[in-house]
Amino acid sequence: MLETVEQETGASPQWSIIWLHGLGADGHDFAPIVPELVRPGWPALRFVFPHAPVRPITINNGVPMRGWYDIVGMDFRSRADMDGVRASVAGLEALVAREIERGIAAEHIFLAGFSQGGAVILTAALAWTAPLAGLIALSTYLPEAEAAHRIEAAVQAPVFMAHGAQDPVIPLPVAEHSADALRSLGLDVEWHRYPMAHQVCAEEIHALGDWLQLRLSAG
Template sequence: MTAPVVVSASMKHTATLIFLHGLGDTGHGWSSTMAALKPAYCKLICPTAPSMPVTFNAGYTMPSWFDLRSLDDSGPEDEEGIKSATKKIHNMIEEEVKAGIPHNRIIIGGFSQGGALALYSALTLPSQLGGVICLSGWLPLNKSFPGALKCPDTLRVLQCHGDCDPLVSFKWGQMTASILNTLIKSPDFKSYRGLMHSSSDEELSDVKEFISNSLPPV
């Protein structure tokens, strides 16, 4: 397992942000972007997914949190892989709690497949996190909800999606937003005109604001 990229807090460490990259990327891919958005008292952890053959990419081996079989909202899913990856994320959260950072001072987030895993991990964790950020992602195994829901319905959720996304369709993002509306009290869904399967300054500014509002100084 590749060691995660860790950016330490530059003052007393009172919060942690765990951010998960998209398919085929590594922890380095988002580390400098997210490091620029986090408060000084927040530690950043950007793990790298294990390499595995990915059905969606013709069986090529690449870093992937679980096997991606389709990017269609009704396509087959790797349930076992998603649940096993979720366990790893939950363990990562518990390591931070053991180190003295309470659940409500931890945010998990991710882009694309990483955003999907962050969302599923936050919703299936019995403790309330500081928040979850899903960029250009979706809710995996969505048919298992509301039964699979373990988190309190006051979880803070920021879901961002470009309306020109050619990979994870905007329609799928909207569908995820409407499912979240039935599970969580006030999830925030933000869309970006003309944005494809990537990020933008406007989106990153929204992410920065969400992090500082969810993890205020203590």
């Protein structure tokens, strides 16, 4: 089981958000976003921020750092080590199973990810058959989008996808292509673009709060 940082916004949470960080960060990276995102009147939430394993990253001269998979080149069509992606998907599945064991209904679990973390959750969604509340994909892309396929029984979960127009790490056209690929595979993608680099911004957090508000109130 992956080590995690956790925050609960109230007693006996009935909703969970499992949030995967980006390359070189750790589970503490997005913990400060919780008070900025959560709104009065929301049900109690458990935020789960796992730490990725430490692994050598090829494009960084093999320097070990926390990463959900190795990056083997610059071409977005083949840069992700898919064995590593699949291993991280398995780790994510274990975290979801633990939330269900702790009393959270599967349909009350959101999967979120930034950059590498987002690539993992988007890959997972194409073969995930259990219910989910939704997917939050920030400054990210779908690995091997041209060859991606979605199994027939995959979950129908709404996707909030946001990206920076000046992102130097994952160029905007790569993210837009990924959003189009996800839509062509049958996912409901709500797309947002912001005048920022490889980061998050206040306007994005507000829009994500609106998106969550609709789903938390409906559930």
